[in-house]
Amino acid sequence: MILGLVEHADGRPERLSLEMLTLAGRLGATTGEPVHAVLFGQGAREATGQLGGQRAALAHVVESHQLAVFAPVAWAAAIEQLMAAHAPSIVMAAGSDRGNEVMAHVAARTDLPLAANVMDATPGEPFRLTRQRWAGSLLEDAVLDAPTKLLTVAPHAVAIDEAAGAGAAAAAPAIEPFAPTLTDDDLRVAVVRRLEPDRSGVSLTDAKVVVGGGRGVGSPEGFSELEELAELLGAAVGVSRVVTSSGWRPHSQQIGQTGLRIAPDLYIACGISGAIQHIVGAKAAKRILAINTDPDAPIMSIADYAVIGDLHQVVPAISAEIRRVTGR
Amino acid sequence: MNILVCVKRVPATGGRITLTPDGRDIDTRYLGFTVSPHEECGVEEAVRIVEAQGGSSTVLTLGPEVATEQLRDAMAIGIDQAVLLETDGADWDPLATAGAIVDAIRTLEAEGGPFDLILFGNEAADTGDFQVGVRVATALGRPFVAGIKGIDAGDGRVVARREFGGGWEVFELPQPAVLGVKEGLNLPRYPSVPGRLRAKKKEIVRMSPAPRPGGPTKERLRLPQSDESTVEVIGTGPEAAPAVVALLTRLGVLGR
Numbered sequence: 357m358i359l360g361l362v363e364h365a366d367g368r369p370e371r372l373s374l375e376m377l378t379l380a381g382r383l384g385a386t387t388g389e390p391v392h393a394v395l396f397g398q399g400a401r402e403a404t405g406q407l408g409g410q411r412a413a414l415a416h417v418v419e420s421h422q423l424a425v426f427a428p429v430a431w432a433a434a435i436e437q438l439m440a441a442h443a444p445s446i447v448m449a450a451g452s453d454r455g456n457e458v459m460a461h462v463a464a465r466t467d468l469p470l471a472a473n474v475m476d477a478t479p480g481e482p483f484r485l486t487r488q489r490w491a492g493s494l495l496e497d498a499v500l501d502a503p504t505k506l507l508t509v510a511p512h513a514v515a516i517d518e519a520a521g522a523g524a525a526a527a528a529p530a531i532e533p534f535a536p537t538l539t540d541d542d543l544r545v546a547v548v549r550r551l552e553p554d555r556s557g558v559s560l561t562d563a564k565v566v567v568g569g570g571r572g573v574g575s576p577e578g579f580s581e582l583e584e585l586a587e588l589l590g591a592a593v594g595v596s597r598v599v600t601s602s603g604w605r606p607h608s609q610q611i612g613q614t615g616l617r618i619a620p621d622l623y624i625a626c627g628i629s630g631a632i633q634h635i636v637g638a639k640a641a642k643r644i645l646a647i648n649t650d651p652d653a654p655i656m657s658i659a660d661y662a663v664i665g666d667l668h669q670v671v672p673a674i675s676a677e678i679r680r681v682t683g684r
Numbered sequence: 685m686n687i688l689v690c691v692k693r694v695p696a697t698g699g700r701i702t703l704t705p706d707g708r709d710i711d712t713r714y715l716g717f718t719v720s721p722h723e724e725c726g727v728e729e730a731v732r733i734v735e736a737q738g739g740s741s742t743v744l745t746l747g748p749e750v751a752t753e754q755l756r757d758a759m760a761i762g763i764d765q766a767v768l769l770e771t772d773g774a775d776w777d778p779l780a781t782a783g784a785i786v787d788a789i790r791t792l793e794a795e796g797g798p799f800d801l802i803l804f805g806n807e808a809a810d811t812g813d814f815q816v817g818v819r820v821a822t823a824l825g826r827p828f829v830a831g832i833k834g835i836d837a838g839d840g841r842v843v844a845r846r847e848f849g850g851g852w853e854v855f856e857l858p859q860p861a862v863l864g865v866k867e868g869l870n871l872p873r874y875p876s877v878p879g880r881l882r883a884k885k886k887e888i889v890r891m892s893p894a895p896r897p898g899g900p901t902k903e904r905l906r907l908p909q910s911d912e913s914t915v916e917v918i919g920t921g922p923e924a925a926p927a928v929v930a931l932l933t934r935l936g937v938l939g940r
Contacts, residue, residue: 365849428828428829451814453830453831453846453848456807456814457814457818457829457830457831457864459815460814460815460830461818461822463815463818463819464782464815464818464821464823465822467779467898469777469778469779469898469899469900470778470813470815471900472807472812472813472814472815473812473814484903485900487900488812489810489811489812489905490697490701490809490810491812492908493701493907493908494701494710494905494906494907495905495906495907495908496811496902496903496904496905497902497903497904497906498899498900498901498902498903499899499900499901499903500899500901501899501901502899508814544857544858545827545828545855545857546855547853547854547855548855548856549854550848550852550854551851551854552851553849553850553851554850554851559850564937589932589937589938597721597867600867600868601721607833607867607868608847608868610867610868613809614720614721614722614809614866614867615867615868621935621936621937622932622935622937631698631699632697632698632699632700633697633698643935644913645928645931646915651917654699656915657913657915658913659913659915660913660916661915661916661917661918661931662915662916662917662918663917663918663920663921663924663927663928664917664919664920664921665919665920665921665922665924666921669921669922670921670922670924670925670928672922673923673924673925674925674928676925677925677926677928677929678929678932678938681929682938
């Protein structure tokens, strides 16, 4: 059996967890093993409804009241107990913040090696895998030698198998409630309060269009032009590292290796030269439009479209043209 | 408070990465070295907490002799002392790295008293293993949280927060605690010239750990298949606006 930790929000499995299950299904097809999912907390049962088809044969649902809030060690303890009961050959999670954290706890508790941000694997002995280094600007081919293989799956490295989820509602996996035995130590680290997000804007990770600003924006005030364009497109504003390290914008808007990975339909990169640390955060965008004074900037090597020019002239002109065309 | 910050020397790869001919390492002949932005913020936070509350700060790295450069950088912005776990420069896997750091912490704490707070970067910039801090915390029986972008430490407790789902999650941990920190925690200062001069005189404790490898085992490195696309220049200057709007319309991102 292959066990996959499925994260969910508002009763829906997270996109990165579906990417993980796609790879799990592929590995299971090779080894002839079924995929089981494990889900925690409120909304877990609802989320299993979208894990049907070939995605998961069985869902272990952990609904303990002690786990009403996120507690990374307790999640790891529960996974460790499922491992003891079902002896999976592979245990995997998304390479998300929580996925990497929980799997690291599983690895530390079991003293097993963990391969983080895996893109692909070939089961067998030796168990070979390819994983991301430098957030994906470099790949590592490695061997994982362990009785149980622990993996997290690199974000946006595996395309979700939509066919596997089609007709999912009809064939949702069987639910098996699981009540782990948790100690006070397991529950010592837990969320004590949440500060809810400001829902007024579009979130960077969900946005269909992202307007990005870099050094070329020049100042905190320079972002008003990007915000105007973003507003017209229903887009989110993101930035490169130089912008946050200059204190122009909050770090929560940073795209790149030490910030967010985005995957919009269109990324409009304004005044961004394109260091690899930024590119790894943006390259999952379906299309990239670069607006830059330098036709030889590195961003041009991954851009699909470009406008050569000063963003302070080009961006307001685009906004004006959108207003003219749409009558807004 | 006594604070330990763990850092890792990595090449400063601004542009394209080049590999050595055997494909096992990055060709660093023309590169400078640094630590991860996450770790720079960890160093800055340790200095700020000790400035505000007193105590002592220590920076630790596992790496070759030349990694003393990164230890001196940390001491130049105000870290009090440094520890080098000296290797021959080969890659150590996360299990081996965590094991050596645990041994070193036990030795340091036996001599100098406990570290109230131990900070790691959330993940190393190069290998991105996302686990050394957790393994160290687990071996020491101390609480750990990853992804931290806000720390309020004092009175035997640490309140730590991280971004989640566009909002924040807040954790409260008893000291001693271990945190994986992220860039955004603070804006690190630049070292001053007097700071650099003082750093030259500060002590570096040296230890020579033996690796206990656990995997994964690197076979080779390779560059990803090129994402390079042929760029279509659709215009120059503000006159390009109608062409851009035509493109936005064609891509279906306008007029929803």
